[in-house]
Amino acid sequence: MQLRDETVVVGAGVVGMAIAVRLARAGTQVVVLDPLPPGGRASFGNAGIISPATVMPMSGPGVLRKVPGWMSDPLGPLFVSPRHFPRALPWLLRYIMAGRPARVRGIAAAMHYLHRDCVADWEHLLGSEFVARNMRFHGGLQLWSGPGNAKAAALGAEIRKRYGIEAEALSGDRLRELVPDVTPAMKTGLLVRGGGYTLDPAEISAHLVEEFMRLGGRIVQRSVERIHREAPGRILLATNLHPIECRRVVVAAGIWSGRLLAPLGIRIPLEAERGYHATLPNHNVRLEHSIGFKDRGFSVTPMRQGLRVAGTVEFSGLDTPPDMRRAQKLVKHAAELFPGIKHDEPLLWSGFRPSLPDSLPVIGPATADGDVVMAFGHSHYGMSGAPGTARVVDDILHGRHREEHAMFSHHRF
Incomplete structure (x- = not known):
């Protein structure tokens, strides 16, 4: 040979x-x-987020209190199948431990090193003309229907300040200016400067x-x-x-x-974290930013094929068929976030994220x-x-x- x-x-x-x-x-x-x-x-199926300002891990202060409520809803942000739970439990415990403030600070340092030059790195690989045509960097939005977790917010602000990431707190008229079609129930938000997305991951x-x-x-x-x-x-x-x-x-x-x-x-400790998306073609939502809706654990990105609503976390193993009701639930979430939304038949997808607990x-x-x-x-x-x-x-x-x-x-x- x-x-x-x-x-x-x-x-x-x-x-x-x-x-x-x-x-x-x-x-x-x-x-x-x-x-x-x-x-x-x-x-192909991701939310398309490309951001040098990405420094916060998925876990963080307050996550432990949310997990039982999330897991009680089979169609909620987090679902662990009973059959897969014994295998997933060590991973979930590591995930919770990764949300301790000291650990989050260390993770943020690594994420900043990896992501801070992502625009220049993509230009090196793809060329500046391609990046200009296929990526947008107006900033990334984070939205909450309530005040959010105060400890998590303070830690996020501390870490962004450490790495020179600018952010603007949003409420009232300013929030409606950036997201005119969002529901009035959305009370607070954050515009993270430098955030962005691709118009088409494929x-x-x-x-x-x-x-x-x-x-x-x-x-x-x-x-x-x-x-x-x-x-x-x-x-x-x-x-x-x-x-x-x-x-x-x-x-x-x-x-x-x-x-x-x-x-x-x-x-x-690599886990198959199944995610879902629904892409809504020919929609009428006015949106120039990607959105992370923190209360429900999903993202919204305006792409060429339509409005991509992506998210949820499911641990059920590699061999379990997808539950496409979870993708359909994302369509409902989009209707709740944008009450006047209209679109053609949703395109549904499911796939596995290769996930580590930190x-x-x-x-x-x-x-x-x-x-x-x-x-x-x-x-x-x-x-x-x-x-x-x-x-x-x-x-x-x-x-x-x-x-x-x-x-x-x-x-x-």
Whole structure:
């Protein structure tokens, strides 16, 4: 069997393709393996948020009090199937612990490092003209129907101040000015400067593929089942067809990454967090910003295909069929948020987020020799984190080790 000289990237999602383009730009020969066409799954179905101001993890002060109420509603923001609960419980406990203020501050430092240059990093990968056509950075909105959690708000304000992120508190006329069609029940909000979104996540993936092919990269439709390390610099990839031997591999296979790394003794608390979206074509809502509706745990983004309403968290395992009532519930949430909304038949979707309890991805070497590198677990932040992840992986593979890389190491677990 011939030992391949190319760097193999396992996974053709937005993270894997961003890594592939970045490495190809640096002159590395790269081949990408994935059983499906690039840019599907979570890379397609996400909320499209791309923001250098993303510094807060999903967990935070006050989350513990909300969890029982969320879980009591099968169609609510958080659902754990009874059958899957014993497996999910350790993950959920880690998630709650990640919401302690001291831990949130540490997570925020890592998120700031990864996301702060995401616009420039996307321009490096996609070109400034593409970014100008396909991304908007008017600021990101957060809305509440009540006052929200005071401790969480104070911690968020402290962290934003630390990293120079400007935000404007909203209420009354100013809130209606920015979101004229929102329900009068929405009382308070926050405009986070620098926030943004893409008009079409699929277009980003398609352009990455186009650029990768232009740089001489290859994409092979192949399912990698397991990774074996026969010796330093000699990696055997067991696939659905013939095995492949290579000198170096980057694992960016999303939720399936944990299974691939198990033969190497790597154990990471990676959970399949099912999410849903409803895209509402030909809508009449006037909206120039992305919205995070904090009370109900969903986001609204104005995209080319329509108004994308995305969110909810479901833990039920990889093999359980989706409950599309949860996607239909998002349509109802949109009608409550925008009482006068009109739109065509909703387009419904479900897929898995590769989620870690502290909202940070794992990025770094799995072996002492650095011949297996990990890059997965971006939870809700893959579109913001993909280009920064590509930068970190490029640094690691070219020996540019930085102190900040340790924040993403799998050893934190």
